[in-house]
Amino acid sequence: MNRKNVRVKIDELKTDVGLFKNLELSIGKVTEEKWAEPMGPTPFPSVTALRNWDMKLLQRYKPFYMPFCDLCCLCTYGKCDLTGNKRGACGIDMAGQQSRIVLLACCIGAATHIGHARHLVEYLIEKYGRNYPLDVGGLNIQVEAPVTRLVCGVKPETLGDLEEVLDYTETQVTHLLSATHTGQEGNNLDFESKAFHAGMVDQVGMEVADIAQIAAYNLPKADPEAPLVDLGCGTINVEKPVILCIGHNVVPSVGIIDYLKANGLDSEIEVCGLCCSAHDATRYYKRAKIVGPISWQLRFIRSGFPDVVVLDEQCIRIDTYDEAQKVKAPVIAASEKNCVGLPNRTNDPPDEIVKDLVSGKTPGVLILDPEKVGEVATKVAVQIAPLRKKFKTLPEIDEIIQKSKGCRQCDDCRRACPQDLHIPEAIKAASQGDLTKLADLYELCIGCGRCEEACPIDLMIHSFIVKAGEKQLKQETYKIRCGRGAIQDVEIRNVGSPIVFGEIPGVVAVVGCANYPKGGEEVAEICKEFANRRFIVVTSGCAAMSAAMTKDDEGKTPYELYTGEFTAGGIVNVGSCVSNAHIAGAAIKIANIFAKRNLRANYEEIADYIHTRVGAVGLAWGAYSQKAASIAAGFWRLGVPVIVGPHGSKYRRMLLGRADKEEDWYVLDARTGEKVYVGPAPEHLFYAAETKEEAMVMIAKLCMRPNDTTKGRAIKLTHYIDLHKRLFGTMPEDIHLFVRTVADIPVTMKDEIIKILEKKKWKETVIPDPTLLPRLVRKRKE
Amino acid sequence: MATAEPWQTAEVPGPKKAFVIAKADVAAKMINKAKRPVLIVGSKAVEIDFGDKKLIDYIIELAKKGKIPVVATAHMVNEFLKRDYKPKGWMPAVDISNRLTDPEWKGLDGKGQYDLALFVGLPYYMEWTILSGLKHFAPNLKTITLDNTYQPHASWSFPNTKVKDWAENLKVIIDNLGGE
Ligand code: SF4
Ligand code: SF4
Ligand code: SF4
Numbered sequence: 001m002n003r004k005n006v007r008v009k010i011d012e013l014k015t016d017v018g019l020f021k022n023l024e025l026s027i028g029k030v031t032e033e034k035w036a037e038p039m040g041p042t043p044f045p046s047v048t049a050l051r052n053w054d055m056k057l058l059q060r061y062k063p064f065y066m067p068f069c070d071l072c073c074l075c076t077y078g079k080c081d082l083t084g085n086k087r088g089a090c091g092i093d094m095a096g097q098q099s100r101i102v103l104l105a106c107c108i109g110a111a112t113h114i115g116h117a118r119h120l121v122e123y124l125i126e127k128y129g130r131n132y133p134l135d136v137g138g139l140n141i142q143v144e145a146p147v148t149r150l151v152c153g154v155k156p157e158t159l160g161d162l163e164e165v166l167d168y169t170e171t172q173v174t175h176l177l178s179a180t181h182t183g184q185e186g187n188n189l190d191f192e193s194k195a196f197h198a199g200m201v202d203q204v205g206m207e208v209a210d211i212a213q214i215a216a217y218n219l220p221k222a223d224p225e226a227p228l229v230d231l232g233c234g235t236i237n238v239e240k241p242v243i244l245c246i247g248h249n250v251v252p253s254v255g256i257i258d259y260l261k262a263n264g265l266d267s268e269i270e271v272c273g274l275c276c277s278a279h280d281a282t283r284y285y286k287r288a289k290i291v292g293p294i295s296w297q298l299r300f301i302r303s304g305f306p307d308v309v310v311l312d313e314q315c316i317r318i319d320t321y322d323e324a325q326k327v328k329a330p331v332i333a334a335s336e337k338n339c340v341g342l343p344n345r346t347n348d349p350p351d352e353i354v355k356d357l358v359s360g361k362t363p364g365v366l367i368l369d370p371e372k373v374g375e376v377a378t379k380v381a382v383q384i385a386p387l388r389k390k391f392k393t394l395p396e397i398d399e400i401i402q403k404s405k406g407c408r409q410c411d412d413c414r415r416a417c418p419q420d421l422h423i424p425e426a427i428k429a430a431s432q433g434d435l436t437k438l439a440d441l442y443e444l445c446i447g448c449g450r451c452e453e454a455c456p457i458d459l460m461i462h463s464f465i466v467k468a469g470e471k472q473l474k475q476e477t478y479k480i481r482c483g484r485g486a487i488q489d490v491e492i493r494n495v496g497s498p499i500v501f502g503e504i505p506g507v508v509a510v511v512g513c514a515n516y517p518k519g520g521e522e523v524a525e526i527c528k529e530f531a532n533r534r535f536i537v538v539t540s541g542c543a544a545m546s547a548a549m550t551k552d553d554e555g556k557t558p559y560e561l562y563t564g565e566f567t568a569g570g571i572v573n574v575g576s577c578v579s580n581a582h583i584a585g586a587a588i589k590i591a592n593i594f595a596k597r598n599l600r601a602n603y604e605e606i607a608d609y610i611h612t613r614v615g616a617v618g619l620a621w622g623a624y625s626q627k628a629a630s631i632a633a634g635f636w637r638l639g640v641p642v643i644v645g646p647h648g649s650k651y652r653r654m655l656l657g658r659a660d661k662e663e664d665w666y667v668l669d670a671r672t673g674e675k676v677y678v679g680p681a682p683e684h685l686f687y688a689a690e691t692k693e694e695a696m697v698m699i700a701k702l703c704m705r706p707n708d709t710t711k712g713r714a715i716k717l718t719h720y721i722d723l724h725k726r727l728f729g730t731m732p733e734d735i736h737l738f739v740r741t742v743a744d745i746p747v748t749m750k751d752e753i754i755k756i757l758e759k760k761k762w763k764e765t766v767i768p769d770p771t772l773l774p775r776l777v778r779k780r781k782e
Numbered sequence: 783m784a785t786a787e788p789w790q791t792a793e794v795p796g797p798k799k800a801f802v803i804a805k806a807d808v809a810a811k812m813i814n815k816a817k818r819p820v821l822i823v824g825s826k827a828v829e830i831d832f833g834d835k836k837l838i839d840y841i842i843e844l845a846k847k848g849k850i851p852v853v854a855t856a857h858m859v860n861e862f863l864k865r866d867y868k869p870k871g872w873m874p875a876v877d878i879s880n881r882l883t884d885p886e887w888k889g890l891d892g893k894g895q896y897d898l899a900l901f902v903g904l905p906y907y908m909e910w911t912i913l914s915g916l917k918h919f920a921p922n923l924k925t926i927t928l929d930n931t932y933q934p935h936a937s938w939s940f941p942n943t944k945v946k947d948w949a950e951n952l953k954v955i956i957d958n959l960g961g962e
Contacts, residue, residue, distance in 0.1 A: 081796060082918075415789060517905065649912065654876050687877075690825050690905065691857055730859060
């Protein structure tokens with residue numbers, strides 16, 4: 001890495017009210033001297049620095065491409081038909097093209113988090129200064145920023161230290177994106193390696209964003225007992241003016257909350273949010289409320305609840321502005337990434353903007369000053385609430401019945417519905433006065449609105465569904481433990497050994513978006529199942545919300561029933577999308593704190609450790625976005641398998657191991673240098689499951705690692721077999737691949753399993769000190 | 783040659799699209815002609831109800847009559863076992879499909895790669911992406927979908943068909959299977 005020790009940075013203030021510039025000189029890297037750990041082999045790794053490691057993984061987990069389009073239309077030579085691996089005019093083949101799109105998605109995802117981090121850090125530095133300390137967990141966290149330490153080899157201690165980290169990630173994304181240019185790269189495995197690289201720098205970007213906001217905004221600092229906050233449409237007091245924030249960057253929400261507090265309005269106004277801004281708002285302010293996952297956007301706005309809608313960045317419906325206008329709710333766009341075509345009023349006096357919004361002279365504005373957003377949003381909400389009286393666009397029941405009579409039963413809605421929901425049947429029943437079939441669709445509908453776009457007679461089908469399910473919507477009152485941030489060092493110390501030896505059967509990270517095949521309840525069910533089995537369940541993002549949206553017989557939600565500690569049986573919400581970095585961080589810290597492996601710029605060794613020893617698996621059951629792709633890619637490079645739901649097959653490539661190919665499953669025994677067969681553990685690196693049952697069995701299976709002790713393996717096998725028997729109705733056929741010695745066999749199933757092993761001509765093997773890296777062999781065999 | 787529209791409107795592939803199976807007995811003939819067919823059955827096989835029977839019941843009949851090995855995807859093995867039918871194998875849909883692209887794979891019985899894969903009962907979009915993978919990367923494999931929705935990436939597919947006619951089609955296929 002070509003870095004000079006002297007750097008000059010000139011920061012311009014964002015507003016042109018202040019014309020001065022903030023000139024700062026930093027000489028040398030002062031922090032570096034304080035970190036005694038020796039520098040590892042790959043500080044600030046270039047695009048190819050970890051290519052060998054990637055290729056090792058890709059050799060085991062070969063890409064299976066499922067093209068989502070047969071053509072390429074990226075340049076004017078095209079369109080090119082790549083059917084059956086034909087080459088395009090530039091010479092690229094189908095495998096190359098698909099992997100190129102994967103890289104592109106990962107670049108988009110990484111750029112999004114990194115851009116988000118950059119905006120946050122710039123803003124927070126402006127507000128709190130470059131020397132503001134990065135405290136993410138007080139004395140409980142000595143190893144803060146584990147991802148950054150691992151990847152970059154630096155130990156950021158202040159907000160200002162994050163800048164060079166972001167410089168690095170931005171450079172990498174530029175290089176990676178450039179590789180997608182026609183004729184720049186063409187080998188599919190090299191594209192895949194680059195996608196891994198994008199995932200890794202994405203993880204750094206996410207970590208930067210989250211530790212910056214945790215430190216500066218004093219969000220819960222690795223707190224297992226982070227407060228329980230409200231979630232669900234039913235928790236929002238619609239008697240009050242309601243401000244709705246949608247997106248991922250909490251800065252404007254903080255502007256609103258600060259303004260409310262400063263003006264003593266916090267008990268008079270409801271601040272609620274959708275998607276990750278909501279997560280982060282509740283981390284900042286206990287009284288903020290989470291409406292629900294991304295798929296609640298249309299239903300909440302059309303129900304007329306919000307009096308003003310504030311948009312920041314990422315995962316916001318593009319038509320939110322139109323929808324908000326229909327319910328007479330003004331819109332404030334607050335991010336330069338998402339200007340919504342609105343006039344920039346950043347420099348106007350707040351009261352003028354308020355007047356224009358309340359009078360309807362302008363239905364929306366762009367304000368790129370979070371404090372001003374706070375003032376304007378609050379004043380608008382207060383003034384407009386009595387005028388608009390929660391005006392909604394949901395139809396009345398009679399109207400639904402009447403309009404449904406016009407339905408032509410043409411199936412266009414159903415054929416547009418990504419869930420293939422039986423809409424025409426439900427509309428037919430509605431036309432006869434029976435709305436139950438429409439109500440049944442409420443839980444399954446992901447709120448995309450495609451059905452309405454398709455309907456030739458313009459029925460507001462999604463609104464029909466929401467109205468029919470209105471009772472359910474109003475009963476959505478849940479508790480979620482707000483995002484706790486990082487995992488404490490002491491928690492890692494406590495669970496490090498049982499995880500690595502397999503006695504805690506696994507860490508399941510339930511993360512990602514809400515493009516679920518059959519509603520969010522499946523997510524809650526999976527979380528509870530694995531917490532009951534004493535796995536550690538970690539959640540984030542929309543999935544963390546879905547995990548909350550269920551109650552037991554006594555009306556308690558999972559976050560009330562399960563501990564928030566990172567321990568067996570916990571359901572641990574780390575926070576928003578950018579908090580995903582803490583999940584990777586926990587795995588990294590196991591290698592560092594528990595196993596005492598060097599962290600600093602030592603990516604390959606730590607990834608090898610995690611891949612062969614830490615039984616962690618990610619489940620992104622409703623993954624839809626490019627960010628989800630890059631988040632997954634970050635875990636792939638660490639060797640952590642990721643499962644997605646059936647819609648995830650549209651990511652167009654899987655990374656699949658072949659359990660039937662014995663030669664793929666050898667590792668080196670670091671003690672002897674000998675090659676040892678360890679079975680397909682873990683079998684896949686990226687794979688789309690078809691049903692929740694399949695996913696559950698696979699989660700248990702993918703938690704097995706070559707390093708498991710016999711006791712640990714027996715526990716993991718027990719869960720795998722038990723789930724397989726319950727959900728698949730039979731014994732798994734591949735047990736012999738996971739039994740290494742007789743002591744691995746769960747005692748209660750001994751006779752049954754021994755019989756199977758005999759039939760399969762099973763041979764005993766040894767439990768190695770596993771590694772994929774020859775350089776880690778301590779004693780080389782001649 | 784008859785043409786057809788993909789069931790999900792936007793799932794438009796590219797220049798090479800599945801031939802339309804206009805008559806069910808043609809499908810039976812193709813299955814009879816295959817040397818090594820395999821039948822891949824997804825999770826919707828228990829969701830689809832024809833009134834008298836479920837899709838899975840027809841599939842079992844079909845597999846028995848045509849002596850075609852079944853791979854149950856997702857958690858379907860349980861449903862087969864409940865019906866006293868043991869599928870030849872069970873594995874995730876992406877796994878069996880991945881194996882079908884490998885010319886070296888020896889099949890579930892160790893006797894070699896398959897030449898015809900019949901798909902039925904996967905979620906439409908998942909079957910769509912999987913059949914795409916096979917169209918592009920399994921050049922020696924023919925694929926037929928027994929679903930009632932047009933799957934453009936298959937080699938052969940029924941057009942979008944009403945559920946009632948679908949049951950009829952399946953009956954015709956079953957009747958015409960076997961007997962060289
Ligand atoms: S990038 Fe290559 S394959 Fe794509 S349109 Fe251009 S020449 Fe064709
Ligand atoms: S809004 Fe709901 S019903 Fe309509 S197409 Fe989307 S998922 Fe289907
Ligand atoms: S698209 Fe409209 S008219 Fe056609 S079936 Fe659906 S609701 Fe009826």
